[in-house]
Amino acid sequence: MDNWILKGVRNLVREDGETQEITPTQVKVKVTHVLLSKFDALVFNGDIEAQFPKTLGRYAIGIVTEAGENCYGVKKNDRVFLKPALPCGECLSCKSGDPDDCTDIKIAGKDYDGYLRDFVVCEYNEVSPLPESIDNFQALCIELVGIAENIYDRLSLSEGQRVAVVGGDTLGNIIAQVLQYHKIIPIVIDNNQENLERARKCGVYYAFPADDEAVKNVAEATNGNMCDAAIYSTNSNLPVSLTARIVGNNKAVVLSGFSALNNSIAVRDVIEKGMHIYGVTNAAGYCGAVINMILHGAVNFEHFETDVLDKFDPVKLLTEKSANMRMPKNNNLTILKLMF
Secondary structure (H helix, E strand, O other), X not given: OEEEEEEEOOEEEEXXXXXXXXXXXXXXXXXXXXXXXXXXXXXXXXXXXXXXXXXXXXXXXXXXXXXXXXXXXXXXXXXXXXXXXXXXXXXHHHHOOOHHHOOOOEEEOOOEOOOOEOEEEEEHHHEEEOOOOOOHHXXXXXXXXXXXXXXXXXXXXXXXXXXXXEOOOHHHHHHXXXXXXXXXXXXXXXXXXXXXXXHHHOOOOEEEEOOOOHHHHHHHHOOOOOEEEEEEEHHHOOOXXXXXXXXXXXXXXXXXXXXXXXXXXXXXXXXXXXXXEEEEOOOOOOHHXXXXXXXXXXXXXXXXXXXXXXXXXXXXXXXXXHHOOOOOOOOOEEEEEOOO
């Protein structure tokens, strides 16, 4: 059984995985597809710290090949989503029986072994069965949609409010679509024309270049009031300082995504505008809600570009992804097909 283990920075090796027996509350899952993400590349490159050795692969789906007798709602042959973020089990909230308020969420491929391997043995509540009407690509994007929903909840927005999304990459696009699903008006800003066009194809009315006219365009779109909030996708590599220029006073800025860039926002702007700043990088606890959202058409996935590979070298792919991290057109999503 193949298991791709990161032994150190850029030291990814393939080893035979050990055969594991399941307990009554565990399932054994044959991994079928892995979405090789920018997050995986950052861990591979040492830009995001992890304790070695660690199996990479944050986003994956698979088929249950074995299920213990006490696995409720999950059975053999179910197609499942392997949860990429889990409560720590150690903080006060977790020990008080409230894992949804965990203060130290753990991430697959960083804090615990990820899914770039043939088989995974885990607790049955660490997977979510997938409806047949959700295809493999949609399933692999569950966490990204969940991050967008987490952001929406954090901001406590009302219908009709205008929210800037700085960065039209995959995550930024999904955030904009989720805002629209909740009847919020997104304003997407990006320096990549392809991203702006994709946003328009997905129904976003306001999509502006990240140029000298960006602030003026936002002002016109908001009748001079500026945005009620701004969401910055760190994947975009745009200057985070732009967010401070396009929000009104006493508004919120959310920083999301995965980046090793030491980007900055002026403290003066934060103080003078009375801004509230949040970081949102996971969607622990959102899986069920997101599956329902996808079933109800919250996100249009048809305009995303994917490369589905059944023959691949993860070392080569991650090296290339690391080298192209700051390329503005590095938007294709790489899906590794482990079973065909």
